[in-house]
Amino acid sequence: MRRRLAVAVALVLLTATASVPLGLPAAPLAVRIAYEIEGRGIVYSWGGGHSEDPGPSKGTCRGYRGKIKPCPAARTRGLDCSGFTRWVYALAHGEDVLGPGNTDDHVRKMRRVSSPRPGDLVFFGKITKRSVKTHHVGLYLGDGKMMNAPETGAVVRIDEVSRKKDFAGFYRY
Template identity: 35%
Template sequence: MSGIQAIMSRMAEIDALLPGKTQQVDASSGTEFASALTGALGDAESAGTATGADAVTAAQKYLGIPYVWGGTDPATGLDCSGLVQRVYGDLGVDLPRVSRDQAKVGTAVPSLDQAKPGDLVAFGSPVHHIGIYIGDGQMIHAPEAGQDVTVGKVYETPTAIRRVLPETSSNTSALSSLSGLTGADTLTALTGKYGVSSGGSSVYSSLFTQATQKYGLPSGLLSAVAKQESNYNPNAVSSAGAQGLMQLMPATAKGLGVDAMNPTQAVDGAARLLKSHLETFGTVPLALAAYNAGPGAVRKYDGIPPYNETQNYVKKIMANLNAGAAA
């Protein structure tokens, strides 16, 4: 069986996992096939449920919100359990109001070594504090009065770790089990093998288009961000440690559940992050400022922060977007 035939056979297996049928493509056209497989995976992911990684992404938009005891409204402030309840509520999951009750939901995770992004980490007996684990011994939480929602260390052994959402959606898990012929690594290899192989935005245009449509982003935004961030270099690493095509910081990539050096995953993660910033701040310039400087800085200055790097970053990307719209 040839390589294309083997992949087409796998497409038939993927087809059985989707709510509808995948489109038929000419196996001789690698570019069409890669596009069809990318679309199939996107359909399968969208058909799945929310995951732990989605919880981390949802939590990130509340970074910088001030701690307020008893707070449940981001407009005025959140306490630790108010943050957790709000984040999971955004994903359509109803959780109890207080931390001691939240620490009983879901399924128990035996230790921090086995915790996954999105798990709840609770502290004290009785429980008096709770946060959302993001990996590498870090969590997003609302610490105490006088502080803001932030990323911080899991400062002591949790008294409870609870998994409310799966690490991956059921459809994504099923697809990844189709040995070696599905998933982000294979899609990246396919786009390299069948029709696009080096340099420039054209290599990633299908990824940008798919993520733009999937998350409802302004046309051209992802490509403009990639150009400004890495000049379309998937191997770029900045002096600050930002990585890959979309220049995601390791902690951000971890929170999004993506590999920053994998273009397919990086574009999807950046798209989710930009969508979150757009929903939070309402305009493209403010979303770009949050992508560059962090949402906390945008909230602090109630606009684009007065940092030369961030202001130039926003101006250049907006100029590219406007030039594209005028073209």
């Protein structure tokens, strides 16, 4: 798995710098990788990105509550929100630092920050000292924007952080 991950990182790095908008000349590696992934038009798939290795995979219909019926996830190769951030962080860190869990599992591996930097993760839901119940995550790009896999029928894209309800905070690995 490490060898495949290293090859994937090398390929992404070769093309990522050409994909980053001109306003981000010194963007963190995670942000450069995210822009490369966004340029591929990868579709949302509930549960996608949670195979043994990070990256696009077929999703699952277990727990699916999306708008498109019947559930297309089991036949759609793509990423859900936590699958997207897991893959970006795996490529940026050279190993699967977030693991195959969901947003609740991922936020527990990070620390909350009050001043976000590009490359931090932005979580939505409710996070207290006693419980974590999140429902969405995106990669913070700066200027109030995030890249995310938002919903069934969409592709990985850039959205305003304020577009989603239940902002829970910015987190750093």
